[in-house]
Amino acid sequence: MRIGLVLILSLFFGFSGTAQQKRFVTVKRALTLMGSSFEITVVASNEEIGYINIEEAIAEIRRLERLISSWDPMSQTSEINRSAGIKPVIVDYELYALIERAVQISELTSGMFDISVASMDKIWDFDGRMTSFPSPEKISDGVSRVGYKSIVLNKQNHSVYLKEKGMKIGFGGIGKGFAADKVKELLMSKQVPGGMINAGGDITTWGTKSTGEKWLIGVDNPDRDSRFFTWLPLVESSVSISGIYQKYITFRGKKYSHYLDPLSGYPSTGIKKVTVFSKSAELCDALATAVYVMGKERGLALINQLGGIEVIIVDNFNRIDTSSGLLLKTTK
CATH class of the missing domain: 1.10.3980.10 (ApbE-like superfamily)
Incomplete structure (x- = not known):
């Protein structure tokens, strides 16, 4: 997951209503958890409450990591x-x-x-x-x-x-999305009106920022100066990004991703980046890994059969394909 390619910006809509409307602040903290960079953002009535909410979120992530x-x-x-x-x-x-x-x-x-x-x-x-x-x-x-x-x-x-001796399970392809969903659930149960959990590129949101602005994700094309070709809102939704960024190996000038094909045991090739959108960060996390391993044609076919889930795929030739329910408005 690459956090550097994910930029959350805002559209300034403001709050409608009277002068009696309650004001909020946005509180943010970045730190390393579960071996990845996390960014926790919450909306609160004041900074003190916001930082308390963030500490509660951190405690929850550490509890899940121990599990x-x-x-x-x-x-x-x-x-x-x-x-x-x-x-x-x-x-x-x-x-x-x-x-x-x-x-x-x-x-x-x-x-x-x-x-x-x-x-x-x-x-x-x-x-x-x-x-x-x-x-x-x-x-x-x-x-x-x-x-x-x-x-x-x-x-x-x-x-x-x-069943097999030497067999192991691990949650590298689903664990951070799982944690993001659980933290969101916890904070919403505590009446936190809005927030964003960025778990190493597995992102989930709810509500809006303190000014009423929506969360947006900038989607870029690798090897194109990291410029964003479109912006998509995350409204009560989640997104996960998989790609060849920090974890890969290079042999004879070719990069191989850390996403292994479970059937062949070899690194997957053919795709540079997969971005999956759905309500659940956990599901986004797992499906982004699966689509990366499946390849573009099979991955698109799978996502197009699922309701409420969309995908953007950038292949090794920088061609961009999307699932049938996703319409992109590209930026200049």
Whole structure:
């Protein structure tokens, strides 16, 4: 996810009404959470209340990270991974429900989104240290432990069992969207009238800013000086952006994304950027990953079958395609 390509601006509409209308302020904080850059913006009656709301949001994100992190040895997710091929693990309903939804998205995308692709995390390294591709044998061995159909869920006791030893699950393709939705839900329950959660490029909004302005997202074309070719409003909605930005490897002058095809075990190619819009940040996050892996034709075909979801795809030739329900007004 690339935050630098996402710019939230405002249209100044102002509040209509009388002089008695209540005034609000916008309070914002940027920090690193869940290994990514977060920006939390809330609308409040005064700055003190706004900062209290932001602290509540931060506490919620940290709670969720302790639940879903595969890097924290004390998390329930780590316990599931340690018990792969050995025994089921009973987990909190919140985690169970997330895994259940992830499996449903795997079914929807014919396995192109799969949280068990985390089983490949020791084979590929996208932090710049790799100097050659892993061997085909090593990739094939990793793929043998990938497969959402080997995630066994028991709704009665909320247990999760990974059938294969060495199998792992991880939430890199859905976790930040999940967190954004949960924080939005928390703040709305506390009557926060408006806000925006930017979870490393997974963004969700509600209400308006303190002046009544709408949230807008600027959509750009990679390799075109980061200039925005259109602006789209986010009204009670969410967006997720996937692309080759910070996490990739380069071999013989060609960039390979960190989005792995769960079926082949190799990095996906053909697309530079995917932007998905829907009500749920979690769903946006997962579908952006799936579309990136599926490729342009299959990705567009999938999104066009789903209600209330739209996509913008920029391919390796900088061609821009959109789903059938999205009309773009380009800027000069």
